[in-house]
Protein backbone atom coordinates (compact mmCIF):
# COMPACT_ATOMS: atom_id res chain seq x y z
CA UNK A 770 0.00 0.00 0.00
CA UNK A 771 2.96 2.27 -0.53
CA UNK A 772 2.16 2.92 -4.12
CA UNK A 773 0.92 6.42 -3.45
CA UNK A 774 3.88 7.31 -1.30
CA UNK A 775 6.33 8.81 -3.72
CA UNK A 776 9.88 9.16 -2.60
CA UNK A 777 11.32 12.65 -2.36
CA UNK A 778 12.53 13.67 -5.75
CA UNK A 779 10.77 10.80 -7.44
CA UNK A 780 8.06 11.46 -9.94
CA UNK A 781 4.79 9.91 -8.71
CA UNK A 782 3.63 9.38 -12.25
CA UNK A 783 6.58 7.69 -13.90
CA UNK A 784 8.80 6.96 -10.90
CA UNK A 785 11.70 8.58 -12.71
CA UNK A 786 11.44 6.16 -15.59
CA UNK A 787 10.28 8.90 -17.92
CA UNK A 788 7.45 6.69 -19.11
CA UNK A 789 3.93 6.87 -17.77
CA UNK A 790 1.82 3.76 -18.05
CA UNK A 791 -1.85 4.43 -18.26
CA UNK A 792 -4.53 2.17 -16.88
CA UNK A 793 -5.41 1.00 -20.38
CA UNK A 794 -1.89 -0.24 -20.90
CA UNK A 795 -0.67 2.51 -23.14
CA UNK A 796 2.61 4.22 -22.41
CA UNK A 797 3.71 7.74 -23.10
CA UNK A 798 6.40 10.17 -22.14
CA UNK A 799 6.00 11.73 -18.74
CA UNK A 800 5.14 15.32 -19.52
CA UNK A 801 5.85 16.39 -15.99
CA UNK A 802 9.42 15.18 -16.13
CA UNK A 803 9.83 16.50 -19.63
CA UNK A 804 8.80 19.96 -18.60
CA UNK A 805 10.92 19.71 -15.49
CA UNK A 806 13.92 18.95 -17.66
CA UNK A 807 14.46 15.50 -16.19
CA UNK A 808 14.20 13.77 -19.53
CA UNK A 809 17.49 14.39 -21.24
CA UNK A 810 18.15 10.91 -22.52
CA UNK A 811 16.47 11.36 -25.88
CA UNK A 812 17.57 14.88 -26.62
CA UNK A 813 19.40 17.34 -24.48
CA UNK A 814 17.02 20.13 -25.25
CA UNK A 815 13.48 19.91 -26.49
CA UNK A 816 12.32 23.10 -28.15
CA UNK A 817 9.55 24.54 -26.06
CA UNK A 818 7.74 25.46 -29.22
CA UNK A 819 7.01 21.77 -29.73
CA UNK A 820 5.36 21.39 -26.39
CA UNK A 821 1.69 22.11 -26.34
CA UNK A 822 -0.32 22.42 -23.20
Ligand SMILES: [Zn+2]
Nearest residue numbers: 780783799802
Ligand atom coordinates in the same frame (compact mmCIF):
# COMPACT_ATOMS: atom_id res chain seq x y z
ZN1 LIG B 1 7.65 11.69 -14.41
